[in-house]
Amino acid sequence: MKRRLKVGLILLSDIIFINAAIFVGYFIRFSWHIPKAYLNRYIESFVPISIIMIISFYVFKLYRSIWRYASIDELLSVVVAVSSGTLASFIYGVVMRNRLPLSVYFVMWALTIMASGGLRFLRRVVTHLEMMQGVGDKxxxxxxxxxxxxxxxxxxxxxxxxxxxxxxxxxxxxxxxxxxxxxxxxxxxxxxxxxxxxxxxxxxxxxxxxxxxxxxxxxxxxxxxxxxxxxxxxxxxxxxxxxxxxxxxxxxxxxxEIEDLLGRDPVELNIEEIAHYLKDKTVLVTGGGGSIGSELCRQIARFNPKKLLILDIYENGAYSLSMELKTNFKELDHEVIIASIREEGRINEIFEKHRPDVVFHAAAHKHVPLMEANPKEAIKNNILGTLNVVRASDRYGVKKFVLISTDKAVNPTNIMGATKRFTEMIIQAMDRVSNTEYVAVRFGNVLGSNGSVIPLFKEQIRKGGPVTVTHPEINRYFMTIPEAAQLVIQAGAMAEGGEIFVLDMGKPVKIVDLARELIRLSGFEPDKDIRIEFTGLRPGEKLYEELLMSEEGLKKTKHKKIFIGKPGEYEFEQVETMVNRLKDALDENDEVIFKLMQEFVKTYKRVEN
CATH class of the missing domain: 3.40.50.720 (NAD(P)-binding Rossmann-like Domain)
Known part of the structure; x- marks a missing residue:
């Protein structure tokens, strides 16, 4: 009711302004001596002219705009509405042979714009002053x-x-x-x-x-x-x-965000190449509820797969991703599968039922200190679990298998890195005896991923510090989650089998510099408001990560951010023998595990900090 009353008052004001403008036009044209004939024309025309002008105002939404937010767009609407109404009034006068003097139409046009526009913009001015007063209070x-x-x-x-x-x-x-x-x-x-x-x-x-x-x-x-x-x-x-x-x-x-400081350009993707191997295909992502796995799923969904399978042991992450995909990709056929890659029978059951065409294997234990303290779990998940998925991919005719690897697999100094290097050996060996194309994609740390330093630093800053860094010289390679996922998918499109793709991670970043920048971004001064504390290297931790093993060499690809390491020459029977020895050692103490991994992964040099 209040809204209708306001509109009614504005409409009445417009009618008054329009007719007042006509009278002003008469006075300008004839001074105080208006000929009776022209006065009669006005008396016969003022109702039709008022109606025509109000209809024009209505057509151009002058009664439906919120004038407290008026801008140049609303001003243009006033000009167009008055101009259209004036032109229509002139045409009416000509057709009905009741035309007013041309000068009167011009004055009516100019004054109505000023009066009706001014009335509306007055609301904007009042609102601005009210807001200024409010801002002044706080x-x-x-x-x-x-x-x-x-x-x-x-x-x-x-x-x-x-x-x-x-x-x-x-x-x-x-x-x-x-x-x-x-x-x-x-x-x-x-x-x-x-x-x-x-x-x-x-x-x-x-x-x-x-x-x-x-x-x-x-x-x-x-x-x-x-x-x-x-x-x-x-x-x-x-x-x-x-x-x-x-x-x-x-x-x-x-x-x-700290990601803005990486200085990395957007990834250029060969859409046609990617679409060729993902469109209308059944794609399985293991570890699909994790930070990398979930982003892979988001990116894959863009290429219209026949079906997307999200496999994870952790139900909450996979469920949240499923809800997000339902909202953002309504046409996508996807399914969440709760399962452990450690269970060979369950993995075979899934592959037999769904027959995936492409597999992205992102499921892994990746926390270096935790795996150093629990090496058997790293063996069970990263090696035995990967082997289960690798064998099932071969058995059920998967076209492409893409392993998500890590820079920690290069000359590893910890059990996590050694197990990831072993998984690279598995896929390179399997590629030699299988029709499936097996490849690995190796990259460094991903900003914002589960277990990365950024969430830890943010929480420490939120609590007032200190921010803990293991060593003043420690550095790492970083990229964003979407960038990593996009490059993984692109590498999969380029795969021919047996390659280890190495992603261009840019320049390494000192962790202490990252901590200082994040403290500043949070509005504090490093070492003044928030202290940085050095805690010493953790077991198995390197000062500097490497992305390429010295014996692998490096070859460019057609993508400027993707390189290929020379395929390793491993026999699958040899790898299977190693795996069986690791299985038997799971009943032994941890030292047996460490020694076996040093025997199998020749570049593994265990460091006990």
């Missing part, structure tokens, strides 16, 4: 926008439009010297990146929003590092490739 966050381009301008506009969210844009930073000293939406461009620290102090900046979506990853990473040194909280927009239609809204502004 101090708004002072925002510096890095980037005075289109995206930065839209960010500033969005913030001024939604003052109730407590953002106050006070300036821009931009390296374009021609923009210095100018204004966007009344907000000054204060300087370049080289003035950043001084501007932050002078303007008491609380947050910096990085609004350069077109910048490449290296450039964005450099800007983030520069902004991170100011101690301000950082926010950013997604990259240009991640933004749909290039439109920026407040909801797209997010906190800067």
């Amino acid at each position: 101090r708004a966050k002072r925002i510096l926008i890095f980037g005075a381009g289109d995206a930065g301008a839209i960010v500033a506009k969005e913030m001024k439009k939604h003052l109730d969210m407590g953002y106050m844009p006070v300036g821009f930073i931009d390296d374009d010297k021609s923009k210095q000293g100018k204004y966007i939406l009344g907000i000054p461009i204060l300087g370049t990146r080289y003035d950043l620290e001084d501007i932050v102090k002078e303007k008491a900046i609380d947050e910096i929003v990085i609004a350069i979506p077109s910048a490449d990853k290296d450039e964005r990473a450099e800007i983030i590092r520069l902004c991170n040194k100011t101690g301000c909280r950082l926010k950013t927009l997604p990259g240009i490739y991640e933004m749909i239609g290039g439109k920026v809204t407040i909801s797209q502004i997010r906190d800067v």
Whole structure:
């Protein structure tokens, strides 16, 4: 009822404005001496003209817009509605031979735009003043926008439009010297990146929003590092490739994450090549509920498989993924299978029933210290479990088998890495005797995956520290979960059998540097607000990881981020003999396991820290 009353009052105001504008037009045209003939024309026309104008206003939704958020779009709607109504009124006058003077139509057009538009935009002004008052009651966050381009301008506009969210844009930073000293939406461009620290102090900046979506990853990473040194909280927009239609809204502004500092460009995929081996195929992902496995499932779903099988022993992760896939891929036929890869009979039963065409084997124990303390479990899961899936793939005619391996398999110093190297030997040996194409894909640490240092650091920062790092010189290779999953799928498309694909991980990152950047991103100063504590290397832990064994060599592929290591020459009977000896040793003490693995994996050099 309240809404209808408001619309009725606005409609009545419009009728008054329209007719008042006609009278003003008459006075301008004839001064105070309006000829009686023209006055009669108005008396005969004012009702039809009012109706025509109101219909035009209705057609162009002037009575359905929310004017407290009015912008240039609404202003254009007013102009188009009044123009259309005026033109229709003129045509009516000509057809009915009751036309008013041309000057009157022009004055009516101009004054109605000013009056009706002004009435509507008055609501926007009142709302703005109310919000400013509200912001004044609680101090708004002072925002510096890095980037005075289109995206930065839209960010500033969005913030001024939604003052109730407590953002106050006070300036821009931009390296374009021609923009210095100018204004966007009344907000000054204060300087370049080289003035950043001084501007932050002078303007008491609380947050910096990085609004350069077109910048490449290296450039964005450099800007983030520069902004991170100011101690301000950082926010950013997604990259240009991640933004749909290039439109920026407040909801797209997010906190800067540690992934933004990797400086890695988006993965380029050969869609046609991938689609060829996944489309209309039954695809099985073991460990499908884990961090890597679940992302593999998300990426595979894009290529329209005939059926996606998500196999995992942990039901919660697989269930959550299934619910997500039902929402995001409504047409996808998928099934969750709760099973352990250790149980050969169960694995054979699954393969016999579903007959998968492609298998991605991501199920594994991967925590280095835990496996060092429980080596038998690493053998049971990583070696015996993998062998079960490898044999079933051969027995039931799988076309491609892709093993997810790790950089810790290279010259391993821990039992986890040694078991993963052994699984590479298994698939290379099986590839020589099977029609299935067996390959391994080796990469380093994945940011945000289960067991990675990032979640641990975030929790330690949340508790006020200290952040624990094992050694000041320790470094690791990192990539994001989607990047790793996409490259694994691409490598599978390139597989011919027996290869170990090595992913380009970029440059290694010092873990202590990662910890410092994350502390700064959280709004604290390293070693001042949050202390970093060195705890010493853990059992089996290396200072530096390697991605390629020295005896393997390295060969380029047609994909710039994927390389191939030379296939190993292993006999499957020999590998089976090793596996049987490991099975027998499961009843012995842990030292027997360690010694056997050193015998079987020649590059395994156990380190007891």
